[in-house]
Amino acid sequence: MALLDILPMVHRAKGEAGLLGFNLFEEKLHALEDVIDELRKRPQVQGEDLLSLTVQLDRLMLDVKSIYALLEHMSDLRQTFASEESQGLTPVTNSSAPTSSFNPPTESGADEQNMLAGLRQMVQAMAAVQGKRVEFFAEGFDVLLLTSYQRNQLRDILLQLMRNAVTHGIELPDERLASGKAEIGQIRLQAQIQAQGCSIICYDDGRGIDASKLRDAALIGGYANEDDLLDCDEQNLYALMFETGLSTAEEVTVHSGRGVGLDVVKQQIKALGGQLALATELGQFCAWRISLPYTHLEHLPFAAV
Secondary structure: OOHHHHHHHHHHHHHHHHHHOOHHHHHHHHHHHHHHHHHHOOOOOOHHHHHHHHHHHHHHHHHHHHHHHHHHHHHHHHHHHHHHHHOOOOOOOOOOOOOOOOOOOOOOOHHHHHHHHHHHHHHHHHHHHOOOOEEEEEEOHHHOOOOHHHHHHHHHHHHHHHHHHHHHHOOOHHHHHHOOOOOOEEEEEEEEEEOOEEEEEEEEOOOOOOHHHHHHHHHHHOOOOHHHHOOOOHHHHHHHHHOOOOOOOOOOOOOOOOOOOHHHHHHHHHHOOOEEEEEEEOOOEEEEEEEEEOOOOOOOOOOOO
16 A cells, blocks of 8 residues: 555544544654655655554554553443442442533434534644634534435544644634634534535635645645646635645644645545535635535335335
């Protein structure tokens, strides 16, 4: 498997770790990205060059095994607790502890709500680390009719788009105030049912996409030359965002700078039979629209009974 194929896989795993709040794994996967990124920039990679990558993977797998061991201990604890309950023993509780009226959702749309809760947590955590303030809103997800596969893919897609929204889109509070915006930025997810499927819009009221920065990044990275971009309009420049490795970030961080996010998003949406569309205004907003088809069942071999 080519290094270009491995890097997006590691990038998705890092995003998943961040979504779950596994900061240790997020940092270690970021370090693994560093190794892969350095190797893929070499004109030729020999077998011995992959040793550092193998070492990083082995260390990561040891950590994963530790997590599995912890899960087994927690399972044993739960079984012991259940056994005591079945024998009529009353578990020790703290009577002064506050009670909660929250019950996990069990109705239709529960999986979508759990997905949104994780995305909201990730947005708030990322914003806090970067010194930004963000409000997160979501609507319409309770009526989506998605397969579990579509839902899992959609979660990965939204994860990347919202990481971009926080890192590249939403400005620092002082910058927002100076430009006449509210100090707190907004990220909105809106889902709608359509005749042949559904659409999901991911919107942020941040910087928007700067086509000139994409142009400069393409030239600096060798993705195009001056002649290639001479007559390019903004729409064609936006297409550069999907070039693997191209990034407008000034430095590589755990959240950005690899240039392996949007190209993976586009591939995932295409694999689902969907489409991706963009609306943006420099200094005002960026909005992505994901259109997904529903899985039709008319092709099944039905017979009258």
